[in-house]
Amino acid sequence: MDIASAFTSLNWFAVIAAALSSFLIGGLWYTIFQRAWLQAAGLSPDTIRQRNMPLVFGISLVLSFIIALNLALFIGKEGLSFGIIAGFMAGFGWVTLAIGIIAAFEKRPLKYVLINGGYMLIAFTVMGGILGLWK
Numbered sequence: 001m002d003i004a005s006a007f008t009s010l011n012w013f014a015v016i017a018a019a020l021s022s023f024l025i026g027g028l029w030y031t032i033f034q035r036a037w038l039q040a041a042g043l044s045p046d047t048i049r050q051r052n053m054p055l056v057f058g059i060s061l062v063l064s065f066i067i068a069l070n071l072a073l074f075i076g077k078e079g080l081s082f083g084i085i086a087g088f089m090a091g092f093g094w095v096t097l098a099i100g101i102i103a104a105f106e107k108r109p110l111k112y113v114l115i116n117g118g119y120m121l122i123a124f125t126v127m128g129g130i131l132g133l134w135k
Helices: 003-008 012-032 034-041 045-049 053-075 080-106 110-133
Strands: none
Touching (some): 012 034, 012 053, 012 110, 034 110, 053 080, 053 110, 080 110
């Protein structure tokens, strides 16, 4: 299948839903783990408040859409079980472990990897499920 066919055969509503799911999971995840995440990342609540949050959320939403699109192209026409497994493997095997490498070089605690990697693992798994189910 050529790239044009791959893009035209996508369920764009599924891609958007997957992107939104990642965005929503992140909001919930970092609300629950806010204190631990701030500590592990070496941030303060003041640092967070000083950011342009609409810009941060906008960037996050756009990047979540690109991630969902990439995952949709990877999953293709496969079903729910493949989507969940592919999402899990990408979230763990690529993203979480990559965060672990970066954390090792930055001398971040294991908690940093578990919080950020855990979010990515769950978000990718849910995105994969959505994309596999809603082809």
